[in-house]
Amino acid sequence: MGNDDRKFFILDTNVLLHEPLAIYSFQEHNVIIPMTVLEELDRIKDRQKDVSRDARVAIRALEDIFKDADPDAITQGVLLSKNDEDHSGRVAIFTDHHQPMSQEVFTEDEPDNRIINAALYLQQVKERTQVVLVTKDINMRLKAKGAGLKYVEDYRTDQLIDDIQLLSKGFRQLPGSFWDQVEDCDSDTQGRDTFHNLDPSLIEGAYPNEYILDETKLFAAKVVAQEAGNLRLQDLGRDRLLSRNAWGIQPKNIYQAMAINALLDPNIELVILTGPAGCGKTLLAMAAALELVVEKGIYDKVIVTRNTPEIAESIGFLPGTEEEKMMPWLAAITDTLEVLHKNDECTDGSLDYIMEKANIQFKSVNFMRGRSIQNSFVLLDECQNLTASQLKTIITRCGEGTKLVCSGNLAQIDSNYLTPVTSGLTYIVERFKDFEGSANVYLNGVVRSRLASFAEENL
Helix, strand or coil: CCCCCCCEEEECHHHHHHCCCHHHHHCCCEEEEEHHHHHHHHHHCCCCCCHHHHHHHHHHHHHHHHCCCCHHHHHHCEECCCCCCCCCCEEEEECCCCCCCCCCCCCCCCHHHHHHHHHHHHHHHCCCCCEEEECCCHHHHHHHHHCCCCEEECCCCCCCCCCHHHCCCCEEEECCCHHHHCCCCEEEEECCEEEEEECHHHHCCCCCCCEEEECCCCCEEEEEEEECCEEEEEECCHHHHHHCCECCECCCCHHHHHHHHHHCCCCCCEEEEECCCCCCHHHHHHHHHHHHHHHCCCCCEEEEEECCCCHHHHHHHCCCCHHHHHCCCCHHHHHHHHHHCCCCCCHHHHHHHHHHHCCEEEEEHHHCCCCCECCEEEEEECHHHCCHHHHHHHHCCECCCCEEEEEECCCCCCCCCCCCCCCHHHHHHHHHCCCCCEEEEECCCCCCCHHHHHHHHHC
């Protein structure tokens, strides 16, 4: 694997599970797959877990590359792309190198240790080349650095922002009064809606369905179109936004009002709700679901699914049907339904009636693959624990007439390998912000209770 200008990237198993085709992200350099990684993929591919599919995809991708190669070529490296040998890196399988006990940094008992030892050996024999260990395991990165490996990195190819503070909030607040800043405006009315056509330089970088506020607490609008030389806003008005309700739920702040506006708009097919615990993400989504299914009849049913790391491992051991198995993890949804009907004379009777009337179905994320969901309101709760590829699998299930709501709190990630900037929730916020059929709202502020608000701010 010549060409000393190219780096050597050693991929850990979790990188290929996170992104099965990650090897193609390093086409200008050389990729090393340690034998230990293949062994771990082999053990994972037959498990009854969602991750086993990613292991099989990674194995097939490697097989496609090496299927015509002889043993020497596999060891020396096979071209990742056959189009241009001068600009294409190579991928090789590296057998575990057992160093003498005097030079061995870690024992060979653990797979992570064997991979780190292999990286240290390559660093020693490839002195003029940068050898980089790529792993999503934070502890492994610390161990490798502590053992003397110079270059250790997280897999960041699917990371669109460097700081979570840079994540789009779905709205922007302009200083002062909006109208004091407008020099030229052409307005028109269509039915009950008023639209303003402005110079795009007034709001640079605006994207479809982004909400625009100002400090007067009077003006509120939404970007509906941006063409060459023209930015078109729909005037919503703060008072009108705050007066809208869904299934009897009145917004408690302007952020909830913007969320309700997006949730009740049938032209917006994807709504992404982010924010701290207690800001009302699930409550607003369920209220909008009941409003659109029961009251307005726009959708035929409500499908609720939620991701937690334990589902894949534990759901099969619980008794009952799929929905009964899911109930422990979807208690937040039933709690929300109880809140929506707490003033009814018979809450239990109301819940049973609404569950049947709205055709509310609880589904496991694991069983969403392969489905085609039509004319449904789909709520994907707690999706901060999903990777970009997992979210893609779910989003591509949505057929004609389906609205998908993704909600999550990036401060409550349970996955071992995800951070706020690498979460699939962050990924879709950035990827879909220029899509005219999507809206994103960060629900700023905790409204659950005074206790919850204090805890969010001080703990």
